[in-house]
Amino acid sequence: MINQDSNKKKRSKAAKWGRRAFIGVGGLAGIGLLVGIGGTVYVNKKIRKYSGAGMGDGDSLNAWIRIAPDNTITLAVPRAEMGQGIYTSIPQMIAEELEVDMSTIQVIHPQPEAPYSNTYILSQKAPNAFKGYSIMEKIYAVLPIVATGGSTSIVDGFNNMRYAGATAREALRMAAADRWNTDLSSCKAEKGYIINTVDDEKLSYGQLAEAAAEITIKELPELKQKSDWSIIGTPVQRLDIPDKVTGLAEFGIDVRPENMLYAVMRHPSTIGGNINGVINQAEIEERTGIEKVVLTKYGAAVIANNTWRAKNAALALKLDEDSAGNENISTASIATQMDEVLDQAALATPEQHGDVEAIFDREENAVIEARYDVPYLAHATMEPLNCTVLVNDGRAEVWVGHQASSIVQTSIKESTGISKANIKVNSTILGGGFGRKAEPDYVRKAGAIAKQMPGIPIQTVFTREEDMRNDMYRPAAVSRFRAVVSAEGDIEAWENKMALQSVSHSSMSRIMPAMAVSPANDLATTEGAVHLPYIMKNRQVSFGQVDLPIQVGYWRSVGSSQNAFFTESFLDECAFAAGQDPYLFRKNKLNDHPRYKAVLEKVAAMSNWGAQDNKFRGIALHKSFGSIVGQVAEISRVGEKQFSIDKYYNVIDCGMYINPDTVEAQMEGGIVFGLSAALYGEITWDEGEVQEYNFPQYDMVRMNVSPKIENHIMENEHYPGGVGEPGTPPAAPALTNALFAATGERIRRLPIVKQGWSFA
Amino acid sequence: MELKINGKNFQVDVEDQMPLLWVLRDELNMTGTKYGCGVAACGACTCLIDGLATRTCTLAVSSVVGKEIITIEGIADDGQLSAVQKAWIQHQVPQCGYCQSGQIIAAESLLDEKPQPTDEDIDLAMTNICRCGTYQRVRDAIHTAAQWRHEENSLLG
DSSP, X not given: OHHHHHHHHHHHHHHHHHHHHHHHHTTXXXXXXXXXXXXXXXXXXXXXXXXXXXXXXXXXXSSSEEEOTTOXXXXXXXXXXXXXOHHHHHHHHHHHHHTOOGGGEEXXXXXXXXXXXXXXXXXXXXXXXXXXOOHHHHHHHXXXXXXXXXXXXXXXXXXXXXXXHHHXXXXXXXXXHHHHTOOGGGEEEETTEEEETTTOOEEEHHHHXXXXXXXXXXXXXXXXXXXXXXXTTSOOOOXXXXXXHHTOXXXXXXXXXXXXXXXXXXOOSSTTOEEEEETTHHHHHTSTTEEEEEEETTEEEEEESSHHHHHHXXXXXXXXXXXXXXXXXXXXXXXXXXXXXXXXXXXXXXXXXXXXXXXXXXXXOOOEEEEEEEOBBOOOOSSOOXXXXXXXXXXXXXXXXXXXXXXXXXXHHHHHOOOGGGEEEEEXXXXXXXXXXXXXXXXXXXXXXXXXXXXXXXXXXXOHHHHHHTOOBBXXXXXXXXXXXXXXXOEEEEEEEEEEOOHXXXXXXXXXXXXXXOGGGOHHXXXXXXXOSSOXXXXXXXXXXXXXXXXXXXXXXXXHHHHHHHHHHHHHHHXXXXXXXXXXXXXXXXXXXXXXXXXXXXXXXXXXXXXXXXXXXXXXXXXXXXXXXXXXXXEXXXXXXXXXXEEEEEXXXXXXXXXXXXXXXXXXXXXXXXXXXXXXXXXXXXXXXEOOOSTTTSOOOOTTTOOXXXXXXXXXXXXXXXXXXXXXXXXXXXXXXXXXXXXSOOOOBSOSGGGTOEEO | OEEEETTXXXXXXXXXXXBHHHIIIIISOOTTSOOSOSSSSSOTTEEEETTEEEXXXXXXXXXXXXXXXXXXGGTSBTTBOOHHHHHHHHTXXXXXXXTHHHHHHHHHHHHHHOSSXXXXXXXXXXXXXXXXXXXHHHHHHHHHHHXXXXXXXXXXX
């Protein structure tokens, strides 16, 4: 009976949603402009309450577009600008259909509200405004997931942002037709004006916006074809760059609300440890400029009138700590644990075709075996973690550069007890994100600290040392491979068994515990290791979960960050075992995948593959986040185990692209990011404590090592893929394959410089 | 203490040892100069001190009294962007932009010293970290700025 009742309740709720959607399309349509997002329909009256549209001068045509009388266009861009250029590429999509110049556009960042949800990031389905009213979208209406990550912003927004522009443009045309009492077909939208093609009269969007906001669009208009684009697909200059060359750009760490104080934290020294008390609190509070020492469940903090004073005082804190039993964890103990996991039965086998064991068992077959491993990695965003919070009278205001404004809101709610409706999120640009700034920890901590000094905005800053020692690291990983390659170069069997911690389980347990997947179901673990495009007769990919108290997280390109290195290196080994050229070896196995093959052929041609000169080349091909990237690293010898990384050739097929210059910038940045990890990146533990804590211990590629990069973007009409991450994965194997070509030495472990190599 | 920053005088009342970075950011609210590492390893905090690119996160404020301090906010001349800044826009150098104040200051200093730098000069002078990996564009923009500065000087000369 109870079950029946609850079913009834569910049905009636579903019916209500359905009715609401229907009313949205039909009944209420008379009072406003409709913009559908993933089937959720928002009428004008409702839309005006959303922050992106409702604030400031001018009229809101929907949740994204506001037009002022002077014809300036304000667009609400709900994705975090962390360097990838999204404050320009989302406006390009809207402007293309709205028919406005990019120079008339201003960008604001809205509050975390339903229309701004990123549907793709969890559902992995690109929303199409015409279809469906999915369960996911209903959830978003209640619990918006306004997040930037997984290279999804364009993939998610490609239809909806164009519809946002197109529906607003249609309303403006209708308003003009009404004003002129003329046929809609003679009203042409062009560069912020509606032109009457009969008598050449024109009205600016600013003059029409008020009337347009009251108009009904009953059907979504047709979107332009690629061949008609004049803004999408062009290298529009980024809107955020002018302020980034004058020092005026405001990052989270730059906000200075009135009376603000600064807090610097001390976290537990050991992984998973606790700070139970501050021994010298009174003494520290007597120091110049120190306001207060606070203890939260996350650690201790010193609040002061200057970051430097807070930092010095925080370093001088004497703490009562415990290590929660983790004092024996070391990099060596982790490696032992990983090997134990490899020797156990797999936790999951996400890919299995044919019977690899049968091939390995045949005596006549020579089995190629190799073990690859990579270490933990820190994100090391240039802007250290920080978050500014004002708690006052049941309300909170937050200033932060974060990848997900909805996570900011939830995190502040958790640590202050203030309801989401009373939390205002001021989203700033980010000094790098790379997945680190999708985590709730630094926001929660800032909330817990600010709560102890209500009425005063507190800027909590992690020093570089605290930032690096308290990261949510890219996990260390091991792959154990076996393969059999025929005399003709066919891969008869390919087996890859991995061991690592589950990123999705660890990260989602912190972000949204209700949606945390079990380690066995974490697709991120083997992404880039499964569904390889190459023809392989028998294949098996499995993994085991390493159980450790280390927090691991999403790190630019996630599973592909290690899996491209593993698979593209071992594939190279297979090619050499078969005595074949590594490019041709790959190419011959791509007959089922013309897009991959075209990328590979293009990058080989660009790099003059096979040339007899004093250069050595390595090739790698990898698909991640919906885009295929081929890279060739070109190196030259400087001395024994000393090389110059002269150049990378990079080809991407990301389907249709929005801004070719930002695509290229992401490829350049992705390669350097991958190279920094390949050459130097390693986080180690001893006695439960992280050993690397600043750039001298955790170095980066700098100008002198950074290669030249030549780009090519494939031209086609496929749906867009992501570009923020796919440049990173092939960078390491392209380099190590080149080093093999030069020296015959196969590099199976990163980072490279710790194995006696050097680069200039 | 009196400091001369971007041609103006400022009075600050702080400890002698406070690094210039934190005087700028937290005492004077000039936030264009960035905190990246605190150990002079990344260059995000670079300012011109008497014309030379200097990392200010380890530079005691008392040591710059009486010196000419130029921060990123003082690079443009009365709203007119410098050749380096213009080249940075031309080449669309910044991604996240956090390190770029320091990169631009380092480039200004390099070009003051070597008006036509070679790639090797750039490798030696530009040691700032850019986590976004904009190095190729930084290099190209420095060459462009060198060219523009040369053309400006020829016109003036």
